Amino acid sequence: xxxxxxxxxxxxxxxxxxxxxxxxxxxxxxxxxxxxxxxxxxxxxxxxxxxxxxxxxxxxxxxxxxxxxxxxxxxxxxxxxxxxxxxxxxxxxxxxxxxxxxxx
Numbered sequence: 063x064x065x066x067x068x069x070x071x072x073x074x075x076x077x078x079x080x081x082x083x084x085x086x087x088x089x090x091x092x093x094x095x096x097x098x099x100x101x102x103x104x105x106x107x108x109x110x111x112x113x114x115x116x117x118x119x120x121x122x123x124x125x126x127x128x129x130x131x132x133x134x135x136x137x138x139x140x141x142x143x144x145x146x147x148x149x150x151x152x153x154x155x156x157x158x159x160x161x162x163x164x165x166x
Contacts, residue, residue, distance in 0.1 A: 063096075070100025076133075077104055079114060088121045089130040090114060 063072045077095040081088050093114065096105045106114065113133075121129045 065098035065101060065103050066105075067103045068098060068101040070098045072096045072098055079133075081118065083118070083122065086122070086126070087128045088118055089128075090117055090121075090133050091130065093133045 064070065065072055073096070075095060075097055076092040077097060079090045079093045079095075093106070094110050096107075097103070117131065117133070121131065
């Protein structure tokens with residue numbers, strides 16, 4: 063499978079998802095992702111994208127300025143993540159300011 067942006071090769075790996083919504087920052091760590099080896103473009107299958115939306119809804123209710131959570135604590139999808147080229151879903155309903163970050 064090749065990247066839609068640069069045609070580079072895609073690998074499955076867990077990454078961190080970060081988004082800024084109304085000046086509040088939400089970080090979800092260890093999200094099952096498809097990442098381009100060449101340009102770093104990150105995409106998610108439909109199931110993961112839908113779960114990210116649910117997680118963000120839960121995080122928004124906290125009212126905190128910065129909220130960090132683990133994807134695996136919210137859902138066990140990452141244990142069963144299977145490559146399915148038909149179900150790629152680019153998470154584009156909210157402005158993603160950085161999808162791959164180092165939290166170390």
